[in-house]
Amino acid sequence: MPAYEGAACILRVSLLKDLEIGNLLAFAESDVLLRIERQHAPSQWELSVQQSGFISVSSEIETWRSLRVGVLTVSDKASQGLRDDTAGPALSRAVILIGGIVEEQSIVPDEKETIEKKLRHWVDQKDLHLILVTGGTGLSERDVTPEALEAVAHRKIPGIGEFMRSRTVYYTPRSILSRGLAVTRGKSLIIAVPGSQKGALECFEAVVPVLRHGVEILRDWEKECGH
Amino acid sequence: MPAYEGAACILRVSLLKDLEIGNLLAFAESDVLLRIERQHAPSQWELSVQQSGFISVSSEIETWRSLRVGVLTVSDKASQGLRDDTAGPALSRAVILIGGIVEEQSIVPDEKETIEKKLRHWVDQKDLHLILVTGGTGLSERDVTPEALEAVAHRKIPGIGEFMRSRTVYYTPRSILSRGLAVTRGKSLIIAVPGSQKGALECFEAVVPVLRHGVEILRDWEKECGH
Amino acid sequence: MPAYEGAACILRVSLLKDLEIGNLLAFAESDVLLRIERQHAPSQWELSVQQSGFISVSSEIETWRSLRVGVLTVSDKASQGLRDDTAGPALSRAVILIGGIVEEQSIVPDEKETIEKKLRHWVDQKDLHLILVTGGTGLSERDVTPEALEAVAHRKIPGIGEFMRSRTVYYTPRSILSRGLAVTRGKSLIIAVPGSQKGALECFEAVVPVLRHGVEILRDWEKECGH
Numbered sequence: 001m002p003a004y005e006g007a008a009c010i011l012r013v014s015l016l017k018d019l020e021i022g023n024l025l026a027f028a029e030s031d032v033l034l035r036i037e038r039q040h041a042p043s044q045w046e047l048s049v050q051q052s053g054f055i056s057v058s059s060e061i062e063t064w065r066s067l068r069v070g071v072l073t074v075s076d077k078a079s080q081g082l083r084d085d086t087a088g089p090a091l092s093r094a095v096i097l098i099g100g101i102v103e104e105q106s107i108v109p110d111e112k113e114t115i116e117k118k119l120r121h122w123v124d125q126k127d128l129h130l131i132l133v134t135g136g137t138g139l140s141e142r143d144v145t146p147e148a149l150e151a152v153a154h155r156k157i158p159g160i161g162e163f164m165r166s167r168t169v170y171y172t173p174r175s176i177l178s179r180g181l182a183v184t185r186g187k188s189l190i191i192a193v194p195g196s197q198k199g200a201l202e203c204f205e206a207v208v209p210v211l212r213h214g215v216e217i218l219r220d221w222e223k224e225c226g227h
Numbered sequence: 228m229p230a231y232e233g234a235a236c237i238l239r240v241s242l243l244k245d246l247e248i249g250n251l252l253a254f255a256e257s258d259v260l261l262r263i264e265r266q267h268a269p270s271q272w273e274l275s276v277q278q279s280g281f282i283s284v285s286s287e288i289e290t291w292r293s294l295r296v297g298v299l300t301v302s303d304k305a306s307q308g309l310r311d312d313t314a315g316p317a318l319s320r321a322v323i324l325i326g327g328i329v330e331e332q333s334i335v336p337d338e339k340e341t342i343e344k345k346l347r348h349w350v351d352q353k354d355l356h357l358i359l360v361t362g363g364t365g366l367s368e369r370d371v372t373p374e375a376l377e378a379v380a381h382r383k384i385p386g387i388g389e390f391m392r393s394r395t396v397y398y399t400p401r402s403i404l405s406r407g408l409a410v411t412r413g414k415s416l417i418i419a420v421p422g423s424q425k426g427a428l429e430c431f432e433a434v435v436p437v438l439r440h441g442v443e444i445l446r447d448w449e450k451e452c453g454h
Numbered sequence: 455m456p457a458y459e460g461a462a463c464i465l466r467v468s469l470l471k472d473l474e475i476g477n478l479l480a481f482a483e484s485d486v487l488l489r490i491e492r493q494h495a496p497s498q499w500e501l502s503v504q505q506s507g508f509i510s511v512s513s514e515i516e517t518w519r520s521l522r523v524g525v526l527t528v529s530d531k532a533s534q535g536l537r538d539d540t541a542g543p544a545l546s547r548a549v550i551l552i553g554g555i556v557e558e559q560s561i562v563p564d565e566k567e568t569i570e571k572k573l574r575h576w577v578d579q580k581d582l583h584l585i586l587v588t589g590g591t592g593l594s595e596r597d598v599t600p601e602a603l604e605a606v607a608h609r610k611i612p613g614i615g616e617f618m619r620s621r622t623v624y625y626t627p628r629s630i631l632s633r634g635l636a637v638t639r640g641k642s643l644i645i646a647v648p649g650s651q652k653g654a655l656e657c658f659e660a661v662v663p664v665l666r667h668g669v670e671i672l673r674d675w676e677k678e679c680g681h
Contacts, residue, residue: 139611140672140674141641155406158385163393178613181612383600385633414595445593447594
């Protein structure tokens, strides 16, 4: 059964229990993601296709909570409208892969305190699950994103930065110079990737297999999800 | 000549000099380890088999000082007797590979200050050569082992954490999230690995080829051992 | 056309513009480096061969600013004349690969404050572009080079240390214990590699493809160089 993005369908899901509106259905061995929209009758739910693909009847299904995501673009030029931000929108599209719904999106200049303030607000007030920061991870004089993340961090996750670099070094040796990193603040996961669309997506894709799991542990959702 | 674990043998070791009771004999190209127990006559020593295997007469032999090891399990549940600690005992058995003798073993809850206190005691009072800490390296709210190690550290050895992750990522991508690390305090080497038996052993095995060497450098034993 | 080291040649370079005395000409797909010495006539320049090799007429040419380099050897023994420093001179020869000209060279003991003072002087007074530090990155009691770099650092570049280790681990597993690292101070790049000639060169070679680029970004030379 093909599932087209944007389409809605009504499914008899008699085998699934504990369905909750807003949750996602993720199909093993495919990228298909359906969002639970509303209930029409007992065991009859309306679902919308978030990510299309082909569903096999025998697929195992996981129910995912959707992740509340923030995408922060750090760029002097983009914040002044002097260049288009393509990395931020590209990340916003990519997070659906892990069940992410973008709730906050912003562009700030390369100012350490401005970045910190935004991160604190998104964690402490908005309680976002995952924040992706793009830009400011290089060596230019104005690049201070790593320092801003460290300033708001409660704990560091060194393996995410390491792995983003060790994976993307095959695309370009210059990734060695990228200072991407991940930290936690409270129960929120904050990850900084490069500012170019290509670099941002390559780094995001390198760690995407574990990001959802990271959030689930931080939020203590593990048991619920049956992992 | 096969050497069985637990067995004792009396060996004429006329070619070896500077034998010292308590030291270990390590055979190149095999995992066999014999412990020097006592002297019966000139060039006649009683040895006990610590790690069994097959010894060839032409094997090169290194004399190893035994390493005084501590194994610290960090787990709220295990410290309350609510789950069995299997990682700690597994590490205790594994350290014989590098000539380690476990002198201290303990289980503490995931409390940063409790972990720090135990590490300080084992280094400053007990002068252990190597401390293996298992548990508390993840992202759960209670996981604070890396922060405890950093608090007692005099120097950090980033390559050990990096290598534990880059090696074990082949077993599971989730190892990226593991915050394992190594530090020194005085002349002691402290290494934190994950809390699951599988994760603890995989990480230990990733770095085991260099752990003994690390201790030898910290203790300035290098010259004596002829390396 | 072969270009021999030490030789000088007068070249008609009608296609190149913006030639500046002291800059280097780097030939793509070869290691040849020529230094622009003086102008004899319009489009006629005297060049000296810094690094020899074979130049093809169709080679693409980049003009490089020469990098002002400092090489600091950290070693108690070498600073007292008790052993020859071979790593420092080897690095001094190797930097020509990236257009480096050694302007400062020094040997200091393994004293954290002495190392810091030298680094501050070379950055803040001498404005060197790149400083290579060899020695003091191990686990011996006296090894404090990483701590000295961190003390003078404005920003850290974790990927350089990571990559030096992950590359050289194929030569020797012991590279895991090496605490090599890179930091920036102002617009200067400071990199610490091991003290042995072999270890120093292996680590330098691991990251050499990105060092020049790192300096160019720090100095904001990128645009000029047409990258």
